[in-house]
Amino acid sequence: MTESAWVRIGVRVMAVITLGFLYLPLVILAVHAFNPSRYLAWPPTGFTLHWFADAASNPGLHKAIINSLIAGVGATVLALILGTLAAMAIQRFRFFGRDTISFLLVLPIALPGVVTGIALQTTFRTAGISLGLATIIVGHATFCVVIVYNNVIARLRRLPRSSEEASADLGADTFLTFRLITLPAMRTALLAGALLAFALSFDEVIVTTFTAGPGTQTIPMWILGSLQRPQELPVVNVVAFLLILVSVIPVYFAQRIGGEAIGITR
Amino acid sequence: MTAPNPVTIDPPVERSLGRRVASWLYSRPRTQLRLLLAWPLGWMTAAYFGSLLILLLGAFWTKDSLTGKVIPFSWSLDAFGNLFGAEVYRTVAFRTIGIAVLVTLTAALLAFPIAYYMARIASPRTRRLLVVAVVMPLWAAYLVKIFAWRTILQGNGVLEWVLSPFGFESSGLVELVNSWLVLTYLWLPYMILPVFAGLERIPNSLLEASADLGGRAGVTFRRVVLPLVFPALVAGSIFTFSLSLGDYIVPDLVSDTKFIGNIIYDNSTLGNVPLAAAYALLPIVVVIGYLLVARRLGAFESL
Numbered sequence: 001m002t003e004s005a006w007v008r009i010g011v012r013v014m015a016v017i018t019l020g021f022l023y024l025p026l027v028i029l030a031v032h033a034f035n036p037s038r039y040l041a042w043p044p045t046g047f048t049l050h051w052f053a054d055a056a057s058n059p060g061l062h063k064a065i066i067n068s069l070i071a072g073v074g075a076t077v078l079a080l081i082l083g084t085l086a087a088m089a090i091q092r093f094r095f096f097g098r099d100t101i102s103f104l105l106v107l108p109i110a111l112p113g114v115v116t117g118i119a120l121q122t123t124f125r126t127a128g129i130s131l132g133l134a135t136i137i138v139g140h141a142t143f144c145v146v147i148v149y150n151n152v153i154a155r156l157r158r159l160p161r162s163s164e165e166a167s168a169d170l171g172a173d174t175f176l177t178f179r180l181i182t183l184p185a186m187r188t189a190l191l192a193g194a195l196l197a198f199a200l201s202f203d204e205v206i207v208t209t210f211t212a213g214p215g216t217q218t219i220p221m222w223i224l225g226s227l228q229r230p231q232e233l234p235v236v237n238v239v240a241f242l243l244i245l246v247s248v249i250p251v252y253f254a255q256r257i258g259g260e261a262i263g264i265t266r
Numbered sequence: 267m268t269a270p271n272p273v274t275i276d277p278p279v280e281r282s283l284g285r286r287v288a289s290w291l292y293s294r295p296r297t298q299l300r301l302l303l304a305w306p307l308g309w310m311t312a313a314y315f316g317s318l319l320i321l322l323l324g325a326f327w328t329k330d331s332l333t334g335k336v337i338p339f340s341w342s343l344d345a346f347g348n349l350f351g352a353e354v355y356r357t358v359a360f361r362t363i364g365i366a367v368l369v370t371l372t373a374a375l376l377a378f379p380i381a382y383y384m385a386r387i388a389s390p391r392t393r394r395l396l397v398v399a400v401v402m403p404l405w406a407a408y409l410v411k412i413f414a415w416r417t418i419l420q421g422n423g424v425l426e427w428v429l430s431p432f433g434f435e436s437s438g439l440v441e442l443v444n445s446w447l448v449l450t451y452l453w454l455p456y457m458i459l460p461v462f463a464g465l466e467r468i469p470n471s472l473l474e475a476s477a478d479l480g481g482r483a484g485v486t487f488r489r490v491v492l493p494l495v496f497p498a499l500v501a502g503s504i505f506t507f508s509l510s511l512g513d514y515i516v517p518d519l520v521s522d523t524k525f526i527g528n529i530i531y532d533n534s535t536l537g538n539v540p541l542a543a544a545y546a547l548l549p550i551v552v553v554i555g556y557l558l559v560a561r562r563l564g565a566f567e568s569l
Contacts, residue, residue, distance in 0.1 A: 141313070
């Protein structure tokens with residue numbers, strides 16, 4: 001240990017401040033969910049569950065939730081298939097252009113969503129494809145592929161080839177080995193990738209705005225639209241509060257799986 | 267040993283289709299590779315790279331000056347002429363890149379102490395809790411976090427309540443500072459996690475060696491810790507920089523300012539695809555350039 005006592009105290013204080021910065025807005029949001037003020041004035045002057053009832057009876061919100069779920073599942077399934085195939089190709093084979101492909105797969109999350117959004121919209125319009133839930137799924141799948149790809153390739157790197165070779169020596173063909181050895185070894189990586197891909201799709205608003213036709217709304221689009229109407233502020237706040245509560249579920253599962261689901265650490 | 271055992275011959279094994287395909291594939295690794303790559307590459311090309319190409323072409327399409335309608339696949343350089351002709355596009359570009367750099371630097375400064383605490387000072391139990399605590403806000407929805415800041419910064423919000431006893435007023439949802447603050451908040455966990463992982467990988471023995479050779483804490487930090495954790499900082503900066511560069515919702519919802527993304531969005535909703543596409547080339551070039559530099563610096567291994 002090389003840190004002096006002062007450094008340790010200083011670092012600890014800074015860590016606490018940063019943590020406070022990360023959580024303060026979320027805590028305030030949670031308090032506002034029970035704030036009777038229609039304009040979410042601070043400090044709250046009472047306690048109400050009124051806005052929860054309003055949110056529960058909002059028909060636009062119901063449709064948005066269903067659309068978000070369909071888009072999330074569709075994009076996740078596509079991403080699982082395509083991401084796994086890409087990861088197996090890149091990890092198991094050495095070929096010309098290998099580095100380029102792994103670079104290209106990162107582009108959809110690295111390039112601004114607005115660029116992906118208008119690129120897709122211009123293409124769909126030019127090709128005469130009508131915008132709707134299907135085009136949202138296509139848009140989401142483009143940036144979900146890399147999430148699954150990253151998780152699966154990290155797992156494959158650590159999976160020794162010897163167990164697959166042993167399976168082949170014992171007479172199993174490629175498909176049987178994949179089913180009995182490779183797939184079970186990848187299971188948690190696939191689960192983590194699927195979780196992250198779904199969450200990303202569920203949260204995405206920019207690409208969605210460009211690829212959704214008129215009349216198709218997802219939850220983030222509903223929130224964005226409701227922000228234009230000041231009288232809906234408390235209902236949006238309640239939905240935001242519930243979304244924070246829901247986001248605990250993937251974190252819990254990610255921890256159970258072994259913390260790999262973060263996707264960007266190691 | 268009276269009679270020799272009769273020689274038994276196995277009946278010919280009925281080979282299933284799957285088995286035959288498998289053995290055919292076994293001797294043809296190139297075919298395996300092609301079959302594996304065809305789907306993801308075909309998809310990405312059709313859905314994504316094809317679209318990017320169309321967007322690229324769209325920058326050169328003609329906009330009818332009378333009707334205002336865009337005529338696809340009719341070529342002109344008008345959009346670029348408009349971009350270079352007006353001062354505002356340059357101002358917005360510098361503003362956006364400036365804020366993206368500022369957000370990256372602020373996030374790095376905020377991330378380092380907590381990442382250092384997590385990696386080198388906290389007990390294993392506290393470390394695990396802190397990792398969860400940093401990951402949690404990452405999973406909370408993007409718009410939810412922006413919304414939370416709106417309620418804080420708005421005229422009758424928490425900020426005003428804190429400031430008013432000192433005679434200050436909140437300026438509401440107007441100033442550019444708000445965008446800097448909220449973007450830093452949004453992308454901070456993306457910086458903390460790689461830096462934490464980078465710091466955790468530094469073996470203690472290196473720090474001890476530096477101390478044994480007479481390096482004081484400051485010297486050890488500057489000449490051992492910082493160089494080793496640099497790729498991780500660059501990895502985190504990929505997120506903070508490129509996500510800030512492309513954002514148009516934050517400046518729209520918490521400030522009264524335009525970023526590159528707002529200009530692209532406004533023009534595309536107004537039907538001016540050529541100008542939107544031409545302006546979109548700027549963030550594309552900047553982000554690809556940034557990624558290539560980051561890859562040279564070894565940041566991709568720290569992702």
